[in-house]
Amino acid sequence: MIKLIRHGVYLVNGRTIVDKDGQAAMDRIASCLQPAGCGGAMQNAVDKAQARSQTLAYQILAAHNTAADDHGLKLKFDCLASHDITYVGIIQTARASGLQEFPLPYVLTNCHNSLCAVGGTINEDDHVFGLTAARKYGGIYVPAHQAVIHQYMREMMTGCGKMILGSDSHTRYGALGTLAVGEGGGELAKQLLSKTYDLAYPDVVAVYLEGSPRHGVGPQDVALSIIGAVFADGFVKNKILEFVGPGIAALSADFRNGIDVMTTETTCLSSIWETDETIRQYYEIHGRPEAYRRLTPGAVAYYDGLVKVDLSLIEPMIALPFHPSNVWTIAELKRNPADILRQVEIGARAQLENSRVNFTLTDKLVNGQLHVDQGVVAGCAGGTFENIAAMARLLAGKETGSGEFSLSVYPASQPVNLELVSNGSIASLMQAGASIRTAFCGPCFGAGDVPSHNGLSIRHTTRNFPSREGSKPTEGQIASVALMDARSIAATALRGGILTAATEVDFPAAPAPYRFDSRSYRSRVYQGFGKPEQETKLVLGPNIADWPAIRPLPANLLLKIAAVLQDEVTTTDELIPSGETSSFRSNPLRLAEFTLGRKDPQYVGRAKAIQELERQRQAGLITPEVKKFFEPVAAESNAEDETGLVAHTGIGSVIFARKPGDGSAREQAASCQRVLGGDANIALEYATKRYRSNLINWGMIPFTVDAGLKEAFAVDDLLYIPAIREAIAGGAERVQAHIINSSGRKPVELQLHNLSQEDRAIILAGCLVNYYAG
Incomplete structure (x- = not known):
């Protein structure tokens, strides 16, 4: 079904895989490119660097790179996109840094906080802010219920060879020829x-598709199969996935988009696909034929690895709680449900260790069949x-029943x-x-x-992390999500909630033709790019607050460890919960009250207590509490001038997590x-580039340590890092610290690998806002 090639490969004419080095490989490449008998001439003809430049990813990156050095990219994007959990903070950051006008198209969608009020604040206040910002700075504003962010971008903003940056991790438009990246707001x-x-x-990893999917198999089935194959060992982490091969032609544009958007869950950086007649027709249907051009790798392209997928062997899949990589075939789960569900329960309980819930799945088995709610x-x-049209064909003239099972469908635009x-x-x-x-991302994040x-x-959405369905484990309430394809969800609905694969039922295969009507957008979407109205006053509701003042990096740091997370992976949902907490997304102080709320409910109290000491220190008050905090350092470092030590040593908090930052x-x-006064994270590694970038842009030091130190840190330990400002400024990649x-x-060695000069400058300034303001 899926085969991984973990070393470099050549792809010849977009179809022939050559995964060996040496003369034999050159001869095989030659046989694909030249008449028989000319193989010997190829020995020196294939240059790996040249072949690497023949990938689609390289071609698009090179076209957007403003630096002379291809190994140090400085990219400018064609377009930006944000939704209403993120755009307020982004605009506030840019505004504090001197923003006058949006220099490129910036799409502000309203698809996450679409509900009027969740958690006690009025979400519409953010929407009013967004519209006034679009007017003032020249943006594109998509009102609530019009479209989810990525569907609007697919329909209206993508283009072959373009690059788009979005403040949502599922910013992926590779199937439409657009290399898109999901990043933090900074x-x-x-x-x-x-x-x-x-x-x-x-690095660029090829995803080579061959064959064609069976009837009843959908894009989520293919996506989950790929995620299950590559996630655990980080095979494609922070790499670009490039989809190639003859199997692409068997997939519609919607099918490709459905696979593509889920590549985020592999932890790859981005994705790009070959384009063909199907994509040309997509752009024609959407009234933008000029956005199409043929994208294909060069005659000989070199990839840093390859994922080979036989689409004909993909089966209907299910990703059980609590990760999209926790995949099984539905058939396998149905054959052995009790053992598989018990195994999932054990893993889930470990993940929910700090909650007050007794998580179970085996109680969903009735007469050996899994019943979903x-x-x-x-x-x-x-x-x-x-997806939805296929569900309609499967359920036409039938009923989902009047029992506990319910079915909800949200068209994406x-x-x-x-x-x-x-x-x-x-x-x-509806009759079923x-x-x-309406178009709403709510079910994706709780x-x-x-x-x-x-x-x-069971959901055809993007993630099934804990609480992505809206439960509150710290309050003793827990539910869970399993990811499936829409077709198998409809088949399960047909049986009143008994788990069923779409391949088990008969339904018409012929897809309905699609006609795109943009009149709803023309009627409601504000198109202001290039037309800023700078006299427009931003409307800030009572829950929209400026970022608090953040100090620069002091000469030394004395940090208290406020949380230790020993999970193999810590998601961003566990670092700051999604769902109802997003009601406070535009109020930094109130949102911070939820930090680590589902992993370590005592974290906020610990961090605030440490932060209060730093406030006293900055005010020049060597209170008894501050003096006591410094006693271990003053005593063991033989400091002669206690006042000088306190004046030049910042107090802060730090968390240790083995692999933080997977997800949003x-x-x-x-x-x-x-x-809350955090100065750093310590990790064995960071799950994604985007989380590490977020740390840097907020002035937090992204330390790493060797695996042998994973048990070295405990809550309430002190971490003294002398001369940290000098080390950051001087380009040090290792610093000596002390656990007290x-x-x-x-003594402990902290690592600072792969920090650019600008990264270091931002950390020295204290955060991105300070960096640009200073």
């Missing part, structure tokens, strides 16, 4: 200030035209909804018992269709720690 603020997105040239198809992954209404699909679904909603306690929801691009995962606790003082 990176978008840089683009708004006409700065660049800087990174080393990434809810089905949801929504967002950029599930809510596409073809008004144009998609309109066409599903026009062709009768919506009527078929499904509830039809703010829509919240099931009951101990409920199990929300910068709040880092900024909330910073608002009741057992004494122990």
